[in-house]
Amino acid sequence: MKIIKGIENIQQAYKDAVITIGNFDGVHIGHQALFHEVIEKADSIGGTSIAMTFDPHPIRVLTQNDHPPLITLNEQKIELISRSGLDVLICVPFSKEFAKISAKEFLEDILINKIGMKAFVVGGDYSFGKNREGDLDYLKTSSKRLGFELIVADWIQSPNNGAARISSTKIRELVMEGEISHAQKMLGRYYQIRGFVEQGRNRGGRLLGFPTANIKLSDELAPKTGVYAVTVEHEGSFYKGVANIGYSPTFDDHIYTVEVHILDFKKDIYGQKIYVNFVERLRSEKKFSGIEELSDQINKDIEKARGILSV
Incomplete structure (x- = not known):
């Protein structure tokens, strides 16, 4: 083209x-x-x-x-x-x-x-x-x-509601509500955000045992806060992952972040661009009693994401 x-x-x-x-x-x-x-x-x-x-x-x-x-x-x-x-x-x-x-x-x-x-x-x-x-x-x-x-041209009807037509406005609403599987049907692909990996607060790997890539967003629209099963594209290769969008309520620091734990991934990608495709919302953000309870939940999130992404 x-x-x-x-x-x-x-x-x-x-x-x-x-x-x-x-x-x-x-x-x-x-x-x-x-x-x-x-x-x-x-x-x-x-x-x-x-x-x-x-x-x-x-x-x-x-x-x-x-x-x-x-x-x-x-x-x-x-x-x-x-x-x-x-x-x-x-x-x-x-x-x-x-x-x-x-x-x-x-x-x-x-x-x-x-x-x-x-x-x-x-x-x-x-x-x-x-x-x-x-x-x-x-x-x-x-x-x-x-x-x-x-x-x-004829309108293309919404796969979620045959009486409605597909529109950018409706897709935007679905993404903001965390209804990304419904948005995916209208987009014909997974909703994607992209950005550069930046230095985070050094808690994922050090405190929790799950290193994360903190993303400085290029996009304007991010899904509703929560935890998602995702795929991650980096330099043409695809990986499975779990993304957290929100304010890390367990740590109570009220800083909005988008961070991704990329499964079975060991590369140093600070300063590099990655692409995150949202496959399914796993849960809402939640404040846990401490590091141990949060770590246990992340393990559960990872296992659930593996199951979803293996289909």
């Missing part, structure tokens, strides 16, 4: 471009279905399959401090979209100036003349342009006038 950063860096119009546009936060299975439809249409006409997305998220530019945490930051979003099989991803730096572009200008000058759009794949609630004036009615009228095909 070719990545273009900025509309101004498009050198020439693409052959029979088929395009979809969105923020694609989470790159969930609804987004993946849009990409699949774009690819199928492009293949059928010998064209180019294209997605356009924005960074930063438009709501962050258009509102002041009134925005939810992102499910996927731009780095991971690009990685996930690149796996879809699309030919081109156009990443547009979003600004207040860009938001002022009218629907007509965006459609005619950018999508058709600059990119070469022949088909436009959108969801049922899609709108674009200044004041969101480019709604479906506008697109239907414009498609006849300008000669491009408008494809309105």
Whole structure:
């Protein structure tokens, strides 16, 4: 997949471009279905399959401090979209100036003349342009006038509730509630956080006998506090693990941490980046009577995680 950063860096119009546009936060299975439809249409006409997305998220530019945490930051979003099989991803730096572009200008000058759009794949609630004036009615009228095909994709229904559609908002809520197995069904993958391993408080190995990797989060969205069975990716290899998110109530120091005990792992990874995939929530955080009781519980958590991760 070719990545273009900025509309101004498009050198020439693409052959029979088929395009979809969105923020694609989470790159969930609804987004993946849009990409699949774009690819199928492009293949059928010998064209180019294209997605356009924005960074930063438009709501962050258009509102002041009134925005939810992102499910996927731009780095991971690009990685996930690149796996879809699309030919081109156009990443547009979003600004207040860009938001002022009218629907007509965006459609005619950018999508058709600059990119070469022949088909436009959108969801049922899609709108674009200044004041969101480019709604479906506008697109239907414009498609006849300008000669491009408008494809309105069907909603992908939630596997947890067939009456509801998959949305980034719902996935965000599920992650924040610790319902990561339900979020996984909507994402089509395990929810992942990533970050660099930093020096912790030197308690895991020294006091408890379970060394942990303390993570300085790159992501904005972390699952609900508690203990989770996880897999950990480091330098292309995968390991099983147990993650604790929260405030370590047994030690009563009220410091929020994300730490992972990687099973059967001996490497020194301070300062290195790891990726943590959340498989199942094991329990809530709990204050134990002391080190011995906490250590016994961690042993139980590890055995339970081994069973879950061996399936």
